Amino acid sequence: xxxxxxxxxxxxxxxxxxxxxxxxxxxxxxxxxxxxxxxxxxxxxxxxxxxxxxxxxxxxxxxxxxxxxxxxxxxxxxxxxxxxxxxxxxxxxxxxxxxxxxxxxxxxxxxxxxxxxxxxxxxxxxxxxxxxxx
Numbered sequence: 630x631x632x633x634x635x636x637x638x639x640x641x642x643x644x645x646x647x648x649x650x651x652x653x654x655x656x657x658x659x660x661x662x663x664x665x666x667x668x669x670x671x672x673x674x675x676x677x678x679x680x681x682x683x684x685x686x687x688x689x690x691x692x693x694x695x696x697x698x699x700x701x702x703x704x705x706x707x708x709x710x711x712x713x714x715x716x717x718x719x720x721x722x723x724x725x726x727x728x729x730x731x732x733x734x735x736x737x738x739x740x741x742x743x744x745x746x747x748x749x750x751x752x753x754x755x756x757x758x759x760x761x762x763x
Contacts, residue, residue, distance in 0.1 A: 642757040643696025650688035
């Protein structure tokens, strides 16, 4: 496990994580939209309810940006995956507050499902990077 990944391997892992995150988070979105958790009267931006587009973007962008950040950890340290894992988990936990402070009138269920979506993205990226390392 001491071998360092190259940029192509890391970006491939990031792309795979993005794809899996999009599929899982899209399923979660549609299930919880049908269940009435995601409603059109809670706005993520002024007069804009949550749609599939922000779900897709919020699954893809962190995966690709995270893969690029991992590349830097991998390139400039001897413990790139360990450091990146710790940073990722800390940032994921900190992100749990975001739905509750960033969305006006958010319900507990709405915020918790968004937090689960954060977990999907972070764990998917860590899984695919670890898989590439092995």
